[in-house]
């Protein structure tokens with residue numbers, strides 16, 4: 001039976017990046033997953049801090065030509081409600097950056113990770129599915145669906161929402177659903193996007209355009225499930241016109257490329273993010289609606305937390321799962337709750353909720369300090385208080401007692 005220090009189960013974006021990062025930290029790693037299924041037509045906006053990890057892994061030169069910078073992000077209230085919020089614009093230059101992050105198409109990103117994984121001597125790709133897992137005090141035994149078995153000191157569950165690793169570790173989850181689906185597509189347009197991403201908040205959910213290289217953008221269009229199904233049934237010309245109209249023609253004529261895909265929206269949070277010799281990352285640990293580009297960015301922070309905890313440990317202790325759980329709890333729960341609240345505030349017809357949303361966005365539009373804090377928090381979660389303290393001490397000589 002082959003033994004590895006770490007077995008990563010699942011080779012989506014989270015698992016593939018985790019396997020590379022752990023192998024580069026000097027551990028022997030097995031990456032266990034079947035060959036990838038249907039091509040993923042989505043794109044992922046990775047923010048500045050996540051890109052640091054991509055750079056550390058030596059991937060940036062190959063990714064940059066595929067990706068478009070996000071220099072400006074706009075939120076437009078497209079609700080047509082009584083209380084409408086003003087447009088809020090965030091410029092990366094306000095926080096001293098050229099771009100908040102980059103938008104990367106998932107399919108070529110994943111192919112690149114597959115190729116790079118072959119070049120790492122301490123990383124072994126095992127093409128099979130995990131069938132069963134048993135945890136002992138010293139190691140875990142993973143039985144695969146082709147009859148093989150491997151052992152590992154630590155198992156990283158990156159096997160998506162229906163994670164076998166999570167189930168085998170006896171970790172429960174909380175699931176909830178939203179009356180929404182996301183239609184995802186890419187499109188060409190007449191007017192250059194100038195690296196601006198625009199998120200229209202509509203009563204059915206956000207409609208978010210994100211730049212791609214050249215005069216092209218990706219779209220995540222959250223709407224009621226029957227409306228999403230109707231959008232997928234449109235001809236390419238009809239769909240292009242529907243997208244253009246929703247965008248109030250700000251990018252001129254739209255031409256939808258390829259086939260649109262639809263994803264039902266739901267939320268999920270594991271009740272623990274690690275236990276004994278298992279940890280959970282990516283959608284095995286947390287899933288929520290695609291608002292504000294949070295999902296994979298949070299997964300990359302899972303990976304950074306795991307590698308940083310491991311860096312101090314010559315051998316992997318049997319309580320590693322609990323240590324990781326403590327380290328990830330606050331960040332994951334804060335993101336899950338804030339995305340949930342933002343999504344529900346859009347769906348709510350309750351006037352006080354609409355009022356709070358409108359007042360919040362009004363404050364962001366008119367108070368530069370608040371906007372600045374929000375941008376710092378988005379780029380580097382947990383940093384808003386630190387930024388507030390240094391800004392206050394700079395501006396009014398405020399010092400901590």
Ligand SMILES: Cc1cc2nc3c(=O)[nH]c(=O)nc-3n(C[C@H](O)[C@H](O)[C@H](O)COP(=O)(O)OP(=O)(O)OC[C@H]3O[C@@H](n4cnc5c(N)ncnc54)[C@H](O)[C@@H]3O)c2cc1C
Nearest residue numbers: 010011012013014045129130159160282283290295296297
């Ligand atoms: C419409 C949409 C738009 C999004 N946009 C963004 C964005 O802009 N920015 C952002 O940060 N996030 C975004 N996200 C979230 C992001 O896409 C997800 O967080 C990410 O794709 C999840 O990756 P994952 O690797 O955790 O899971 P998955 O991609 O589901 O991968 C799971 C892997 O596990 C494997 N697997 C499953 N079972 C087994 C088994 N038994 N044995 C072995 N392997 C197994 C599968 O084959 C697969 O390889 C978006 C999500 C949606 C739905």
